[in-house]
Amino acid sequence: MDAFWIVVGSGVLALAYAFFAYGKVKRFKVENERVNELSEIIHGGAMAFLSREYRWLFPFALLVGALLWFTIGMGTSISFLVGALFSAVAGYIGMTVATRSNGKTSFAATLGMNEALGIAFRGGSVMGMSVVGLGVLGIMICYALFKDPNIVTGFGFGASSIALFARVGGGIYTKAADVGADLVGKVEAGIPEDDPRNPAVIADNVGDNVGDIAGMGADLFESYVNSIIAAMAIGLTIFGDRGVFYPLLLSALGIASAIIGTMFVRVKEGGNAQVALRVGTFVTGGVMIFGSYFITKSVFGDLTLFWSVLSGVAVGVLIGYVTEIYTSGDYDAVKQIAKSSETGAATVILSGIAVGMKSTVIPVILICVATLVGFKFGGLFGIACAAVGMLSITGMTLSVDAYGPIADNAGGIAEMSHLPHEVREITDKLDAVGNTTAAMGKGLAIGSAALTALALFAAYAHAVNLDAIDLKDPYVMVGLFVGGMLPFLFSALTIQAVGRAAQSMIDEVRRQFREIPGIMEGTGRPEYERCVDISTGSALKEMVFPGLLAVITPILVGYILGPAALGGLLGGAIVTGVMMAIFMSNSGGAWDNAKKFIEEGNFGGKGTSNHAAAVVGDTVGDPFKDTAGPSLNILIKLMTVVALVLAPLFI
């Protein structure tokens, strides 16, 4: 019972941290009319998106909850609803704070670097800490109610459902707004980025929050809780209560480590924000590793499982680093893409695709290492513990990650409210750091999705109690093929959805430029809200079909071809899903930075045909890295958790 209260206490602690961090941000006063106004519009747009999204989600959640009640049981149904609710609340908190911190960050930049970093990081940490706090507490509530990890899987399903909508919908939203703003504003009308005359500029800024805050938060929330739940479910059958509480204690430790880590995120004037964030992350990781040594020893009396956890933590950090190598302008891969712009857009595309495909190799090997080390020291439970280890420091990594879009927004607001040049310089520096941390966050999101899906897969295999999911069995092989095909179909659907949504946005921006008098002179106010509305509507409409696909396919295959074929389906979807997610995220990231590398004056710089070629790559990469790629993280976790929750139906 001690363990129970320790875990609950850690969850409360995380939420308390978030509460106080929010208080500090809130108390910081912005003395600039224009900054306040813009921040308010972005905040309003983000909230409008969330409230419309949640209005769709509410009946959906109730319907699924009802179906679960009748098919699986009351406990799973309630857990599902709690999971959906907690994920939604975490998203709401994160978005609220992020869209309140952006304007404050730009104003804080007038005071100095440390002040700006302080606000932006604190804003991000509210998201990070809310996710882990609500995650741990939600699991504990469901476990206290039903005393059975197999019922708590419903909580994970709820979290996954919200994540699907947040990631797919958010991904479509952000890219539709981005493309619309860029294509008509920058290219056709020739006005700069973040120019307040552009009607889509607010939607674009809202999109950064919708995609990178709410989307990323829901993604990691899903990984976080599902890795814990999978470990609990497997642990129960092997170690009894100890197996249930061990992953929970690791998570509690992770929360404590993250709080200690955040204290190290400081920068002196003229200092390096990148270093500050890295120190914070390393301190968190170090405390986590150190502490898990003792926890493992005290729970099991020996250290075997410690190595499983350690492999997860290590691989989580390394995957982020590999992502950086393939997508940052400091390394060769991106420079090669930039160079290929000399022979035109086609070679930019080809070299970016090749880089993305090649970048699958090391992450896959790392995931395999974590899997094998996890297994060697702890069987299937060890794999799940590796996933828990990787995700235990989510409180910190997500704080760092959420900081990025806040800094990005802050720069936009500084630009739009004509703050002095030095301010923009500070926000630009913070934003550049944000791009690197975003790459690392994306790597972690994919790696953790893979490991979480594997842990859920192990739990599923356990639950349906099959002798084997045997590739020699043609039904399993057929499942593998269908599963392997789904990420391709899913990516095609989301890419096409972005295309259609962007088209509506383009039409609207063109219309406003045409019809609103004085808009180009800055005397007529653009109808920002219309653009926000269009992005919201398109995103919500377009995510229905891919969403249904993700939920219904595993159910159909399980029913028609049986639980072994469903196992094959999950295996196939996880494998191609992970490959495609890495490929598309990293191609997209590499194109983005190749363009920026040229814009820094290399290979001719802005305005040359080389730059134009690189812009084509960046445009192709946008839906790759911000819509299709991240959505696959959700797809593989959602499908596996659906299979796990519904396992009793397929036996």
Place this chain on the structure above:
Amino acid sequence: MDAFWIVVGSGVLALAYAFFAYGKVKRFKVENERVNELSEIIHGGAMAFLSREYRWLFPFALLVGALLWFTIGMGTSISFLVGALFSAVAGYIGMTVATRSNGKTSFAATLGMNEALGIAFRGGSVMGMSVVGLGVLGIMICYALFKDPNIVTGFGFGASSIALFARVGGGIYTKAADVGADLVGKVEAGIPEDDPRNPAVIADNVGDNVGDIAGMGADLFESYVNSIIAAMAIGLTIFGDRGVFYPLLLSALGIASAIIGTMFVRVKEGGNAQVALRVGTFVTGGVMIFGSYFITKSVFGDLTLFWSVLSGVAVGVLIGYVTEIYTSGDYDAVKQIAKSSETGAATVILSGIAVGMKSTVIPVILICVATLVGFKFGGLFGIACAAVGMLSITGMTLSVDAYGPIADNAGGIAEMSHLPHEVREITDKLDAVGNTTAAMGKGLAIGSAALTALALFAAYAHAVNLDAIDLKDPYVMVGLFVGGMLPFLFSALTIQAVGRAAQSMIDEVRRQFREIPGIMEGTGRPEYERCVDISTGSALKEMVFPGLLAVITPILVGYILGPAALGGLLGGAIVTGVMMAIFMSNSGGAWDNAKKFIEEGNFGGKGTSNHAAAVVGDTVGDPFKDTAGPSLNILIKLMTVVALVLAPLFI
């Protein structure tokens, strides 16, 4: 013993047909100096490539043969060498005849459509019939020598090794030449396609033969013999001798059907070549289905396995048809890509990628149907028989397929030798038909690769005698991940190889334009041979690493992680390999035809910015559809056959 001679007789019949068809082509005299000269240069270039390729292959084959002798045994080693030799001979014959038929086709076009079709199709049929004849005879020789299908697997390994070099090397060759010719000739110097002043024009025409004749021939030769061998190996353990000869008899029947089918390929003046080829294919398929009914009945006394075979034949035809829907300008997918050119190159790329990804769905479902139907009516043997059924009509499909590049070359020669406009019109018509048949051939190549790999996989699983290749076993899952990653790495490597090879070609063409006096006025003769040489050298150099990867990875995984993990590796590679092959082939085909659709005058036609955007898509698509995509067919078959042959080492 009767069955033995029937099969041998069918092989001899196929070769006799090829011999007489070649005689007819040879006797046709070309009375045009220029046509003869150009045809001779292309022929010389193609032979130069083959002889240099074979000079590399010879020591490689001997080395592998020696290793096999010591590790597996004499029989497998000899079978391997015979397989490599027969595949090389089939490629040599096909290339010789194809490069002898192209000039004759252009000259025959001065006499009329039927004459031109007759020569082109007869030239293609030499390739088609040589492949099936040599395939069947080679298998029979090895079987007669060693009386054990498990030893005959060495023959399949030999065929796969040659296929790897032919497909990967050929794919790099053809695209390096194509890109070099287009980029410097068409874009920079502004001279038309197939202009004799372009130094790379001969290399480009040679490339069509190297890629589409030798590459496609070796690809289908590999599928053809491996599907038969896999069926023999599985059949032996279930039905004894009957199980060994049943797939062979089906192949013999396929040869007879193809010969009957070829008689129906005729066209009246003003008639439709497309219809003629389709009638030939349908007749072949009909005879095959009808005959296999009786063969099944007489071998087994019941019809069960007939349904397995039928599913293979049907799916083979349907996959070709689906490919056409996604890649032909007559359908919506391609028109949508063409329309997306209105918003620039980036949207062309995105819509083409989405089409390619979407196009995986139906072929995957068809492959699953063939697998399940095959299994339902015949267990694992039924799956192998479905593959044999699909490939039984290779004699006809490959004839139709090889016809394409001959017609394409004929058009080029007609242009370069300034034949009358009406001649070019006829060759253009034949070429257009060739594009459609090529799409269908590519669909069949992928579908048959998938089914053959599955049959080989089943034979492997049989051979290592594992209880299960269990996805719950983390070693299998790790194998699945590594296997799933390989097609991405392989594609990245081949795409980058094309980039480098094309760059050397571009440099050389630029140099010739600069240094050879009078080259642009048509008075200085370009050094065609240098360009052929560069393509050849680059192709051979670039294929070494991907080739080694394909052979060594399964061996390493088998040794280090064991036979079950190797099974996982094969499963993962087959699944992502098939998806990526379909995706890249169809994206590439769709971009190609979207560009052609615009060139026909839609969306502004040639010279507009829309056309320029479509050209970017086409350029990206070239290495997709002609290098990376087709190479994956080989990768998955080669890796599985390596595992099957070396299975005794891993037990």
